[in-house]
Amino acid sequence: MTRTAAWSALALLMSAMLIVATGGSPGEAMQALVRGSVADATAVSVTLLYAAPLLLIAAGACVSASAGVFNIGQEGQVLIGALAGAAAGLRLALPGPALIAVVLLAGALAAGLWAWLSALMHRLRGVDIVVSTLLMTFVAQQVVALAVNTPWLLQESRLGRATVLPQTNKLPPGALLGSLGGYPGLQLNTGLLIAVAAAVSVAVLLTRTRWGFRVTMLGLNPTAAAHSGVRVTVVTGSALAISGALAGLAGAVLLTSPLSTNRLQPGGSLGLGWDGLLVALIARNRPLLAIPVALLFAVLRSGGSFLAATGVPYYLADIVKALLVLAFVAPRARWGRPAVA
């Protein structure tokens, strides 16, 4: 614990030195980060909006990692989720609450299936799951690009003489996530509620159910698990599908929350897939620990956009994130011993 704290302090010190080296002021940068993320109700609202998809993705990553399967394709799964959500939201004519439910469900289902393809390839021909989930990410990016560039798929309809952009139409108001309760200035989006519920469910599922026991056993010792009757293919497949489904849900939440323009665009995942994976790494694959870590990463996201005003580029937030992951992963590793406890 103290080692982790020391390494994190080192990571922050290095980031501060980088700011000084490029002629900025670490104090001002820190103030900007706070101002953009937690200083007032509006900033807090934005932070919480970022936290929801991050937490969903991280909770999913915890499931697959517990089964000993490293899914690194969340970025693509988020996009596929958003794509399916957009298709459902734009093509189905349903009344309000039913529509948003269908949008979220479609996102989760499509991305779950997308991730499950990797498990299938592993089962059929022994294709490495890390490699296939990674490669599928780049396929997913092009699938989305194809959908928003093709008029008869999902590209926005032409209004008069306006140029058509590579994006979908705006989702109808019935397909958008609303706010919970009414507080002055503060918005509590339903997405956050979904994310916290998902993280808690994953924690319960992994530690309190028979399926979760099988998943953990498979992750700790695949040989022992197989010998004691765990059906490896089924458990691996379901863990990967759930992890993908949660990433897809994050994509649908992102699409329907005020964070996005409520249109599907090629870069619509905002790189949150990679970030969510890093959240799970810092949280050491424990879904409940992922809640505070997701909040921290959300702070870096929302505060990061305020950095530019102080002359420090936004990308500082990315550097801090990467260094923090190293600070949390490195102390667990000993020379020549496995890092995973």
Added chain:
Amino acid sequence: MNLLDDLGTVLASGLRLTAPLAFAACGEYLAERAGTLNISVEAMMLGAAFSSVAVAGATGSVTTGLAAGMLTGALTGLIHGNLAHRLTIDTFVVGLVLNALVLGLTSFLIAGTTFGSRPPQRWPLLLLPGIVLLTWWLVERSRWGLELRAVGESPRAADMTGIRVGLRRRQALLWCGALAGLGGAYLAVGEVGSFNQNMTAGRGYLVIAAVIFGGWRLGRTLVGCAVFGLADALRLALPALGVTLNSQLLIAAPYLLALLAMLLFATRQRRPRALGKPFVRQEP
């Protein structure tokens, strides 16, 4: 006649797009034969592209720029090697973090601008045949390469015969870094002549796809690079030729081909058995 000209243009641009991939693929091939599925090759290329343009701009010499790129790549490999094969942190975790770190760092340092516009210099292309031959000789004919392959196939057996598994894997990553760095530097100072934010744009992942597509053989890996380079050249040239083809399909093709190669030739591929698996010496 006109068609022949167009074909020549596409082929030439295909070759130029292949070269950065081919340099890096030689390195990635070697690292994978030693058992590291190195995804930080993207970070190596991007960091090298940045530093080569910076150094070439400061010294006015392309050669020092290329050397700086190779050094940056090797430094990334050194960090990766020590974190993954000394501290035994999962190699994919290290790769993801390094990719994020280098992307953040280079974007931070240039802050949205493009810098170092210089005329491109294509002569480093001539280094490619030598690099390919050297990599082949190192892996297939040298004692070091034999040990490297042993480490990639069966680290435990290699360890018992006295080969230092971690050391060999770190050395392989160092070599991989230098070559990926050369690829990134060639892209920046050889082809484009400047650096812009995230200029490698996933070429490192293409290199990984090429090694997989090539079934962990050097010759086929290079064929993969050429196919991917040509696909890229076609994508850029087709609109000018008046042909409408799906550009999304062409961009996704390398990844689909790599997946397809793994699905179709899984039983015949010489995948290093310990690929991506960390080696930990058993306590007595």
